[in-house]
Amino acid sequence: MERVDRPELIASDVDGTLLGPMELLTERTRGVLHRAVEAGVPVVLATGRPPRWIPVVATAAGLTGYAVCANGAVLYDIGEDRVVDVHGLLEPALLHSVADALETALPGCRLAAERVGRSANDPDVRNFVIEPKYHNPWGDGEGETFPRAEILGRPAVKLLASHAGMNSDEMALAAGEVLDGSVDITYSSRGGLIELAAHGVTKATGLAEVVRRLDVPAERVIAFGDMPNDLEMLRWAGHGVAMANAHPEVLRTADEITAPNSEDGVAQILERWF
Known part of the structure; x- marks a missing residue:
């Protein structure tokens, strides 16, 4: 491997990457992140998580800068608890079209929609709405349950589809055959869940906005990830690192x-640099 210069920005996925298997941040990782920030190198969380799932990780890591959320659709300022920008909203007409196609490819799938307001937990927005029997691989219990018409009836930053009888690889393949590029399909769990976003919106596009704001060249970014929703980010960064x-x-x-x-x-x- 060629020598890698000290990065000017660190971008990291959260689940399966920065956090350990018990979804906790270790003292070792916390320490090196602190040293990087003290050295003037921004640490950006780049995740499929929505803004409301960011503060608990950011507080543990001591981070107050930007987070790229919802696989690139949302740029969130942690310190100000403010949604800075939203890209690629899925409008109701497209959501209905995608849902019809998914019923053909994934009969019996259950849908959920991720929405965003002005802050991590905007009281004026139902952030996460789910159909009955929607299954979350990270544990059920989150989200307000509504009929499908309500799930699809308002703009969303992400549509999610779960299926109890399939894994995520199988779902993504089947969905891709009927959606024909109308939306992008990815996943951050192998447990029967796919995530659908506006075409071209990825963690890489979200990070491109961050480096523009911070005046950091992309080739001086190091990025870490573990799942298909990290692929574009790892290709885009100057140095992309996969977890074992x-x-x-x-x-x-x-x-x-x-x-x-x-x-x-x-x-x-x-720890090579910090």
Whole structure:
């Protein structure tokens, strides 16, 4: 591997990457992130998580800068608790069209929609709405339950589809055959869940806005990830790093492979400089 200069910006996925298997941030990882920020290097969370799931991670990590949320659709200012920008809203007409196609490809699937307001928990917005029997691989219990018409009736930053009888790879393949590029399909869990976003909106496009705001060249960005929703980010960054626990396609794409998230793989790389 070629020598890599000290990065000017660190971008990291959260689940399966920055956090350990128990979804906790270790002291080792927390320490190296603190040293990087103290050295003037921004740390940006780049995640499929919505803004409302960011503060708990950011507080543990001591981060107050930007987070790229919802796979690039939302730019969130952690310190100000403010949604800075939203890209690629899925309008109701498109949501209905996608839902009809999904019923053909994934009979029996259940849908959910992610919406966003002005802050992480805007009281004027129902952030997450789900159909009855929608299954969340990270644990059920979140979201307000409504009929499908309500799920599809308002603009969303992300549409999610779950299926109890399929894994995410199978779902993405089947959905891709009927959606024909009208939306982008990705996933951050293998547990029977796919995420659909406006075409061309990825973690890479979200980070491109961050580096423009911070005046950092993309080639001086190091990015860490583990799942297909990280692929574009790893290709875009000057140095893309996959976790050893990553999806096979991510492992093939990355410039470098580090230790798994259970062994502080992000910290092991960053300790070269911080």
